[in-house]
Amino acid sequence: xSRPVIAREDGLTIAMPKGALYADAAARxxxxxxxVPHDVGRRLTVRTTDGTTLLFLRPTDVPAYxxxxxxxxxxxxxxxxxxxxxxxxxxxxxxxxxxxxxxxxRRIDRYHEGAPYPTFLRVATKFIRSAESFFAERDLPVxxxxxxxxxxxxxxxxxxxxxxxxxxxGTTLREHDLVVVEEVAxxxxxxxxxxVRFRAKYDAITALLxxxxxxxx
Amino acid sequence: xxxxxxVRDWLPHELARKREIxxxxxxxFGRWAYEExxxxxxxxxxxxxxxxxxxxxxxxxxxxxRRSTALALRPEMTTPVARLVSTRMREAPLPLRLAYxxxxxxxxxxxQEGRMRELTQAGVExxxxxxxxxxxxxxxxxxxxLDEIGLRDARFDINDARIVDGILDGVGLDGDxxxxxxxxxxxxxxxxxxxxxxxxxxxxxxLRGRHDAIEHAREICxxxxxxxxxxxxxxxxxxxxxxxxxxxxxxxxxxxxxxDYYTGFLFEGYVEEIGFSLCGGGRYDSLLPxxxxxxxxxxxxxxVERLLIALERRGKHVRRRRHRVDVLVAxxxxxxxxxxxxxxxxxxxxxxxGDDALLEEARAHDIPRVxxxxxxxxxxxxxxxxxxxxxxxxxxxxxxxx
Numbered sequence: 299x300s301r302p303v304i305a306r307e308d309g310l311t312i313a314m315p316k317g318a319l320y321a322d323a324a325a326r327x328x329x330x331x332x333x334v335p336h337d338v339g340r341r342l343t344v345r346t347t348d349g350t351t352l353l354f355l356r357p358t359d360v361p362a363y364x365x366x367x368x369x370x371x372x373x374x375x376x377x378x379x380x381x382x383x384x385x386x387x388x389x390x391x392x393x394x395x396x397x398x399x400x401x402x403x404r405r406i407d408r409y410h411e412g413a414p415y416p417t418f419l420r421v422a423t424k425f426i427r428s429a430e431s432f433f434a435e436r437d438l439p440v441x442x443x444x445x446x447x448x449x450x451x452x453x454x455x456x457x458x459x460x461x462x463x464x465x466x467x468g469t470t471l472r473e474h475d476l477v478v479v480e481e482v483a484x485x486x487x488x489x490x491x492x493x494v495r496f497r498a499k500y501d502a503i504t505a506l507l508x509x510x511x512x513x514x515x
Numbered sequence: 516x517x518x519x520x521x522v523r524d525w526l527p528h529e530l531a532r533k534r535e536i537x538x539x540x541x542x543x544f545g546r547w548a549y550e551e552x553x554x555x556x557x558x559x560x561x562x563x564x565x566x567x568x569x570x571x572x573x574x575x576x577x578x579x580x581r582r583s584t585a586l587a588l589r590p591e592m593t594t595p596v597a598r599l600v601s602t603r604m605r606e607a608p609l610p611l612r613l614a615y616x617x618x619x620x621x622x623x624x625x626x627q628e629g630r631m632r633e634l635t636q637a638g639v640e641x642x643x644x645x646x647x648x649x650x651x652x653x654x655x656x657x658x659x660x661l662d663e664i665g666l667r668d669a670r671f672d673i674n675d676a677r678i679v680d681g682i683l684d685g686v687g688l689d690g691d692x693x694x695x696x697x698x699x700x701x702x703x704x705x706x707x708x709x710x711x712x713x714x715x716x717x718x719x720x721x722l723r724g725r726h727d728a729i730e731h732a733r734e735i736c737x738x739x740x741x742x743x744x745x746x747x748x749x750x751x752x753x754x755x756x757x758x759x760x761x762x763x764x765x766x767x768x769x770x771x772x773x774x775d776y777y778t779g780f781l782f783e784g785y786v787e788e789i790g791f792s793l794c795g796g797g798r799y800d801s802l803l804p805x806x807x808x809x810x811x812x813x814x815x816x817x818x819v820e821r822l823l824i825a826l827e828r829r830g831k832h833v834r835r836r837r838h839r840v841d842v843l844v845a846x847x848x849x850x851x852x853x854x855x856x857x858x859x860x861x862x863x864x865x866x867x868x869g870d871d872a873l874l875e876e877a878r879a880h881d882i883p884r885v886x887x888x889x890x891x892x893x894x895x896x897x898x899x900x901x902x903x904x905x906x907x908x909x910x911x912x913x914x915x916x917x
Contacts, residue, residue, distance in 0.1 A: 364790075365790060366628070366629075366790050367788065367789060367790025367791075368790075385702070385791075387702060387703035387704065387705075388702075388703075388704045388705065388706045388707070389703070389705045389706070390705060390706065391706045391709075488706060491703075492790045493702075493703065493790075493791075494785045494787075494789065494790050494791060494792060495787070495790065496703065497670070497672055497723065497765070497767060497785065498670065498785070498787035499787075500723050504721060507721075
């Protein structure tokens with residue numbers, strides 16, 4: 299039952315988010331002196347010339363890899379940290395990947411202009427934990443509808459009264475005649491580390507942290 | 516037929532490994548003159564809340580009995596032992612050295628490896644002893660404990676709960692702001708700490724090292740309590756060094772353990788490749804007074820399953836003994852009883868089996884002897900290898916076949 303242990307090597311193992319954050323994350327690591335290849339193709343992992351191991355993961359999986367120590371550290375959006383609630387240490391706000399988690403509704407419902415919410419709110423979202431705590435703090439009873447994609451469709455077809463979703467530019471909302479009703483939180487990319495690995499690889503991790511935060515955002 | 520989430524079965528070979536670790540830990544406790552105690556799995560909810568604080572209630576499996584008494588499964592052993600000592604052992608000469616190996620229960624919403632709902636803790640409490648000698652005893656016993664099970668490169672971070680208060684005071688935070696900052700230090704959330712706009716706080720949360728790190732912290736700490744704690748950490752490092760542990764003991768000022776009863780010295784042990792700590796402990800002088808018994812105390816505990824994970828990841832399986840059964844006996848209770856009385860492990864076989872079947876069973880279980888008692892005669896068969904298992908003799912015809 300013994301498992302291969304990648305992260306015990308001397309160099310750091312870094313969990314990288316594929317998708318929207320990848321280009322900025324790779325650029326920032328390169329600026330910090332890590333030789334991140336420009337084209338990784340379909341590989342899941344790469345060993346760089348400087349002895350760093352990179353794991354290419356779905357963003358939502360980054361916290362789990364870091365919490366279990368399969369990666370020493372990683373780059374991930376704050377929005378993912380809210381949702382996964384993993385035990386990782388948040389060492390730096392890297393500034394890029396800005397987006398807002400918002401409550402949005404149909405323009406014609408006028409919630410954004412102060413129209414009262416229905417007594418039993420139905421809220422569709424991919425961000426269950428965040429939505430739950432947001433409405434709980436306001437003492438609003440809601441029925442959360444977990445969805446996995448195209449959340450903006452749900453109010454248009456009557457599945458939900460409101461959605462809780464990430465907004466970067468607002469284009470998607472506008473295209474569907476949806477408007478922001480309330481802001482839940484702002485998110486940017488974070489440099490996170492496994493709590494034990496911070497101690498065990500203190501010199502390497504603090505050196506990388508210093509280089510990552512020295513770069514102007 | 517499914518198990519609830521977060522609990523597990525232990526098959527014979529798995530349990531044998533777990534028991535071996537538990538025995539090794541017990542041996543270490545015994546060498547340090549600790550005596551084992553046992554407490555009930557169920558405690559009254561108010562007793563646990565008195566020890567742990569009400570905010571930990573969500574960590575508990577709690578329920579009512581039929582008279583509506585609120586009960587809970589113990590989530591750790593320090594509070595039950597504190598209850599035991601303060602109610603049953605007040606007259607005993609101090610200090611008391613008590614040990615336990617016990618299962619504890621935690622309600623995790625999402626159980627996972629290293630965070631199971633039922634886990635086994637092996638630990639000790641040193642009750643009625645204040646001061647650095649008692650603190651050092653727990654740290655050095657923990658190091659020997661991890662050495663004993665084969666984790667000789669385990670590292671230990673030490674800190675003192677009084678120091679963070681000195682730092683917060685030194686940067687001018689108090690009240691809610693100080694409490695909030697402390698939570699962020701505990702999980703080393705530097706992003707949140709930067710928002711306090713006190714650079715020393717962020718620096719402190721990253722500060723690790725040895726004597727130099729202690730001196731660095733002293734530049735910020737003003738309170739007499741935190742300065743005394745820094746002095747003690749110097750002494751602790753010196754004492755660790757005298758035992759040859761200089762590479763294994765480091766000061767980490769962000770080390771604040773989860774439970775809120777710690778008042779002084781703190782430590783955690785870990786190995787590099789496992790993402791969570793293996794053992795930890797510290798001083799909790801305010802706990803026994805909560806039970807009306809005004810004595811200081813210090814203790815530590817190890818997660819047995821976590822130790823197992825660490826050993827298995829290294830491929831260091833605890834050895835399995837072969838020849839676990841000494842003799843296979845067929846046909847006679849008297850012969851079997853005589854074998855057991857002689858100290859042998861005896862396995863019964865069906866009296867209706869023939870010699871070949873008995874030999875087959877013996878080979879399958881690595882049993883070296885077979886004794887058959889039939890019709891008043893007792894025979895012993897020699898268990899040799901099966902013909903097919905014998906090495907093939909090298910003859911000219913198979914030399915080339917390899």
